[in-house]
Amino acid sequence: MIEVKNLTVVFDEKIVLDDISMKIGKGEFVGILGPNGAGKTTLVKSILGLEKPVKGSVKIDGVDVDEYIKANGARIGYLPQYAIVNWNMPIRVVDAVMIEKVKPFGIFRKYSKSEMESVRYWLSVFGVEDKMYDYIKELSGGQQQRVSLARCMMHNPEILILDEPNTAIDAVYNTRLYGILKELSRKNSMTIIMVSHDIGAVTKYVDEIMCLNVKLHCHGKSGSINFSDVLKEVYGKDMEIVIHEDGCKNCAFNKDKQ
Amino acid sequence: MIWDIILRAAVVGILLSILLSIMSYFVVVRKMTFAGVGIAHSAFGGIALNFFFGFAGYIFPLFFSIAASLLIAFLYKRGNMSEDSAIDVIFVFSMAFGVFILSLSNGYSANMLGILFGNILSVTNFDMITTLAVFSVGFVFMTYLFSHFQLISYNEELAYIAGINIDLLYYLFWVVLSVVIVLSIKLIGIILVNAFLVLPTLVGSNCSKNYKGIVAVGAISSILSVVAGIFAAYFLNTPAGATIVLVFITIWLLSFLAKKL
């Protein structure tokens, strides 16, 4: 269980996250929505202890994040926003997937049979197993993102935090990706927090939705709350143009149109 | 006597090239090659103080290089100012300070060429033993922590979550690099040490696409350059660093052509 209490983050005297409180239970699949600069990345980084709040706390399973990371770091899968990974490293896909499995004297390392099987398995789940020995910088953006997803799974994580996993991923595979994530949260009771700009899909697949724009505007069961007003509040009045998917059954204007 | 000189220079050169090739990989991958120029040039201030006080040890050069590298590393880390200009200011200061101090000391000009471009005759038994000790520590440091540095270079946030003390390893890297650079100066010279931070990875990347291959090819090409360069420098009576670097550039050119063909 992840518990965020009165979290406030400030950059250069600018309040980026204002008094956020929320609870995420084990096995929940949570979607975070909000416009550019809303603080979504900052929120997930704070949950990982990468950003230090000026006020408030983040606890995982009852202990402070920093302590949790020290003890269980390997049990968190984290997909950073696409642009901040050094894709120019001269490493193959298999090395990129294994990169968090840090070992002493890693320069001389050979992967074990079971490690290779696990890499192959997760690459095939995300549909890029044929790229296993290609160099990461020679993959397309979407393929790189799929490799990163496989990397996250290598720890068999309890918590999976994905910052815009659908960046560069095509529409067809996106649907498949949400299905995979949903299944992981169901079957493996993996807690999944996903930041996304894909409002329609998020409202369709996740259990809980959070609308963020500096403040947390809503937090509730997908399909159980009326989003239209909140989304308008969060994104501004141009929101209507964005919502066109009927996955969001309770959206006022969708109902109006029907 | 001949063989003594060549052997000493070769042992020092080979040990340092292995270490520098591994470090070169990370310096190039993180696009920090200019930092190497800064660190090497910064040693000049310390070397000048050695002349001024009539010392021969490593204390002053080490002090200058480590201070400069920690400052440079700090500036890279903060990342919100123009690091390259900051590095410029740091090493230009040290060079200017060095020249100023040297001109106040006696009989400096004779050794100037050696300091700037390397001299195999200046390598002593003490240097060889010191290099062996530094190599042992540095080699274990770099190979033990290779995957750690690899992850840090890939993405620092993932490294943090993996429980790696990023800042500690980062600053240690720069301290080890400064020590290695200072030890290389007698053989290679201040101006040319940077070749060993750039060329191994460039040659390696021309011959291999994978990090293991890049480091291995880099180390082998540095060793070849050092050994061939030392022989040539001895028999032609030319500055060691300049000769070694010319060999190294030739190897790089060959690897470049081989890649293109």
Ligand SMILES: Nc1ncnc2c1ncn2[C@@H]1O[C@H](COP(=O)(O)OP(=O)(O)OP(=O)(O)O)[C@@H](O)[C@H]1O
């Ligand atoms: N390191 C930083 N220093 C200063 N300001 C920052 C820093 N990181 C983020 N910010 C600011 O914090 C705010 C929130 O940024 P954040 O990256 O969390 O937004 P986001 O919701 O993830 O946006 P996007 O959809 O574009 O990814 C922005 O206004 C940004 O300018």
Ligand SMILES: [Mg+2]
């Ligand atoms: Mg973001």
